[in-house]
Each structure stands twice: as structure tokens, then as C-alpha cells.
Amino acid sequence: MALRIIPILLTLVMTAGSFTHASASDVKYKRSIESYTMPDVTLINQDGKKVRFRDMMASNRLIAVDFIFGTCTTICPVLSAGYANLQQRLGPDLNKVHLVSISIDPENDTPKVMKEYLKRYRAKPGWDFLTGSRNDIDAVMKAFDAYIPNKMAHYPLTLIRSSQNGSWVRLFGLLSSSEFLAECRKAGL
């Protein structure tokens, strides 16, 4: 019996949280400045190419990171529409921003799944979707203080790395495309 009780309580807590969050639409997102240490792991992008994550995160370009998965509903599409629209609004500045989506369902997110996902959002060059081994993905999530062991209980999070001083802006919640662009400008775009 005990085996059944604990998960039920967990569900209760999670469900209660859902109601609270859905109703708190007056405060759309929470913003904080953070410093993160990147793990030295090798991930795989939508083309099946290996990517040294730490090197990618050390670029001079402005970087945005979010956590999604290929068959996700509800919030990933909103996050991804945000990425797609930012790319459109950037126009000639497209290559000044590197958008990175990290899979939280690496078992299912193969390069093929990720490539189709990006196509669905009309992604332009400069938006990478990364998968990898469960251990490496866990290490990346933990490095961003965003460990999501259960893909169905994730939350909307966007992180922007300043191209000026390398600090990270942590944005918890969903941003409109004007807000996203404004945050990128604040971070040095």
C-alpha cells in the first residue's frame, strides 16, 4: 500500500501546483540573473553531429537555451513559436543569436525526430535541438538548475547568456515575442 500512497501524494502536490500556476496569469514570468558552470558533455544535434556542449555555450554569440521534447504538448509549442518568431524578427541580425533547445526525452528524440520538429516550426539556421545519453542530458539539466526527471511534469524555462559578460538571465514562464526580443536586447543583442 505504501508504494501506492507516495506517488498519489506527489501527484496531488503537482496537480495543486498546476492550478495555482495556470491562474497566476498577471505575473507572466520571473526573471533572475544567474551564473552556471557548463558540464563537459558531448551531445548530438538534429543532423546527428556530435557537439561539445561546453564549447557551444562558450561562443561569442548571444545564446538562448530552453528544454523541450519532440512530442511535447502545451508549453513546448509556445516556447518553440517564441524561438521561431524571434528568428523572424531578427532579420539581418539572425546570426547574432544562437538558439538551443535541449531534449528532456532523449530516448525518443532521435536526430530524425528533432529535425522534423524544427521543420514544423520553420526553424532557420542558428537553432539547434540537442539530444544525448540520459546521463549527459541529466548533467545539462542539473547545471542549469532545471532537472526535470519526468518529461510530463516540466515547466517553461528560457535561459539567455549575455554576449557581453557571459552571465545568464533565467526566465521562468512564457514570454511574448516582444518580451523575448527585449530580453535579448538587454543581454547584448
Place this chain on the structure above:
Amino acid sequence: MLILPLIFCLTTSAASKATTVEPGLPDKALHFGEKMYREGLLPSGEAMQAYVNGDTPAPGTSFTCISCHLRSGLGSIEGGINTPPTTGKYLFEKPEPINLTKYRHFDPSRPVYTDASFAAMLRGGVDPAGRVLNYVMPRYHLHDDDMAILIRYLKRLSSTFSPGVTEQELHLATVITEPGNAEAEFYYRALQTLIAQKNNMVKSFGKEPRKTRMAEAMLMSREAAFKRIVVKKWVLTGPPDTWRAQLEQHYRKEPVFALIGGFSAGSWQPVHQFSEEHQIPCLLPVTDFPVISDNDWYTLYFSKGLFQEGAAAARYLLRETDGHDRGAVIQIVDDTVSAKALRDGFNSVWDNGGATAARTILLTPGTSLQVIFQQNKGATFVCWTGNHALAKLSEALLAGYGLRHIASYGYLGSTIYSLPPKARSSLFITYPYRLPHQEKNYDAYVNSVSSVLHPSTPQQVRLLKQAYAVYQVLSQALIDLKGSYYRDALLDVIGMNMAPGMGMGLVLDTTFPLYERFSFGPGQRYASKGCYIVQLTDEKNPGLINRSDWVIH
């Protein structure tokens, strides 16, 4: 005050690509409505135009209604967003509070929608009570004609329960394609034993008030606690091309709600097709030959079977030889469906892997395996050959002809343990289960059945665990269904909840027997995505050492 988050339409999933017209869709307008609802496409073929999160435009194909409201229209909770139902009953009839689970209910607290107020809400994001919808619900720019088509579809969506459900009983069927097959019989008995244990619980809940209260509190669903499950056995005989007619006959006689489990030593394709066309869910049949599809909706499989092992072999080889001279890769395929499924899986990865083509040799009765080995010394041999060729494989391994050899556990089974120690160093085996020394910890999960059925072989233990998985997935889905007996809703709740660490009971990926990270997700149809590449240890009774992760990218 809880602002009504009438989230309507977000992304597409693999499932949304299905374009079949529902049997029984009486006219073309409903078919168009379905395309709008599921795929975000207007009758003109163009994408519906959506605005999300205030000012972010998005094509309707990346934000479809089913992403949040799901195929059944009963809504969902995900990522901190609580999505209400969007069925006609909920929108256009007298709004009553709906209990979707014990802890998730909706009290619409608004006037009933008219067609006009619904259209205004969809375009402008304000409901008839004057409340602004949650910001993740897109606003849709639809013309009147298209709006009417969508409304008509919604009014019909999940309006009557699917067949196979009575006040006291839920009728299901298990399809067995091998009459007299000992494994099939054992598996069916395992499933029946688990269902009988559940039904006995139902009996006892009804008798004692204390247990009744406990059942309601613990299971969060009167339905799951009090409805008896009746599992019919549908036995198919003769060749596979005659199965469809037999299935139709069974179904006419017993119109069941869903198929559960099932067993076939050969093809599952005719049953898969039957499920798809009648829109009957089929949960976790035991088969080596699942139908491989990105879009089909109604059958949920344990894995992609032998195809998945073949694919894992190719991924492993590509990764291990990345940046090195690969040498020749020779795939040896005997004339069986098993070998061909392995080959198809291998080719599905290898052909897109950017490597030089692998040579495939189809073994015919006249071909000598030994000659192939001798003529291609130093190659990597991918051996999709059965037990009849094990002695020849062993000789080749001992003679050291190949650089490395790959074989399939799913095809060869435990006879592979009989290979002599000296033959093991260049042999790599695809192994689609959790490693045996770790799997031991999961044997206790099936104690309640093994104490009745006394499994005597590893294969029987595996069948018990598969029956257990079917039972667990079904139980959890019935709890989540909360009495909404729509077939699409059954698949919706499995997609939304069968995720690692999610929810209640024992449906956690880390507590599932046989497979690592056993989990579905929205639109996902194969629960286990992994397969180890292993080698045999040197001991007389060898163990397995994994040479790869569970999932190889």
C-alpha cells in the same frame, strides 16, 4: 479567482498526421472539421492562422487543438497548464462541473456557449462571462464558413461512449494467433490471473464499507474500483490473410472496448490494421513484429521488436567506427521474417548514417555460411541467422575470420549462452531488455502471479512480466479515464501519463520490469526505445557486459 484557461490549440504531434476519415463520419464537413481540429489545416489546405501568448503568430500546423485538448477533446494537465474539455457537451450544453479526476475538475461558471459567442471567444479570447482566456490559448483568425465547420465537429466530438461498457463491466479481448502454442497459453493465463485478482478486489470492495472508502480514496476512481473487467479470448486460426475476417466475426459477436495484450509468434499486421480501421485501442501485444509507423494511432507496442534490435546494431557500429576505417560490413540474412525484420531495422539506420553501403547476403539453402566467412576475412559480419546456423557461427568466431560479429538475442534466444568462451571475444549481441543481473530485482513484481503459475523458463518469466505491464498500463489508464469511456480518451491518458516518474501507482519507468525507461508520451507508440549491445563473459555460465548505453544515438 481561477481564470478559465480555455486553451485550445497547440502543436502537432506525430499522431496529428493521421488523415483517415473516421468510419461513420457522415459528411465531408465533419472530415474537414477533423482536419482543422487534429492537423490545424483549413478546408482549403492552408494552415489555420493562430496568435499565441499575446503577439506571437504561429501557423496552425504547429499549434493544433489536439496538442492540449487531446484527440478525445477531454483536455489535459501538462507543464503547469490545465486545459479544459472542448467537447460539444462541455461547451454548448448546460455547463455542469465535470470531474475529470478526483483532483481535477472544471466548473465552467459561464453561460453556455452559442455558436456566435464561441466564435467570438476563439477569435478574441474572451468567454461569455467576460473573462480573458489563459495566455497560452491561441486566438484563431477563422472565416465564418470554417468556424461553422469546426463548431459542427466539436459538437460531435466524444458525444457517445464507445462500445463494450456496461454499468458493471468493461469488455475487452485478447487476440491469440497461435491456438495450442504453449507460450501463448501461458501468457493468456498470466493475464487472466491478474485480471481475476483485480476483479476479486472489486468484489471485496463492494462488501465492506471500510474497504470501499479506501478503494475510492486510493484509486481516485469509483470506476477503477468497482467495474469488473471481462477479457474475452479471440483465437485466430489459419494463415494471416484469413485473420481479418475472423476478427470481424469476433467483433460482431463481442463489440469490445479495447484489445489488451495479445500474442503472435508471427505477424501482427492484420490485427494492427483491424485496430486502426475500427479505431479500437490495442494495448501491448506480445510480438517480435510490430508494425513500424510514425502516424498510426491505435496500437501501443512494447517496442519495435526485432526491427529495433537491428537499428541498435547499426547505430552501435556507426558510433564505434566513427572516424575510423570501417572495413567491409556484411549483413548475412537468412530466409525468415525474423532475419528480415532485423535487416530492415539495420538498414533504416545504416542507409542514413553516411557510411559506405553494407553488403547484404541473403542465405539460401545452397549458400555456405562458411564460404562467406572465409571469403571476407577481416570484415564486420552482421549475422541475422537463427539457431540452425549457430554451430557455423561458432566455428567462424573460433577461426577469427571476422573483425567483429553481431548477432541478435531476440532472434537466437538463450542458446547464445552456449557459445564456447573462446568464441565470445569478437561477438557483440543486441539485447533488448534490462541486463539480467539488474532485472533480478524486478522479479518480485510478478510474485502474485508467479506464485500461481510457477514459471519454469526465462521465457515464461518474461511473459509474466509482459502480462504484468499490460495490466499496469490498463489499470492506470482506467484510473485516469475516470469513467470517460471513449477509446480515444484511453489512448490520450496513456500518452499524457505514461511518463517516467509520473503519477500514481507503480507506473514509473524505473519500476517497470524488463525494459529500461519504459514510457509513452503524447503520440508515442513504442514504450521501450532502447537496446543494449552486450558481450558474454568468460564464465561457464556467462553473464552479460553492456558495451553501449540503453539508447544509442
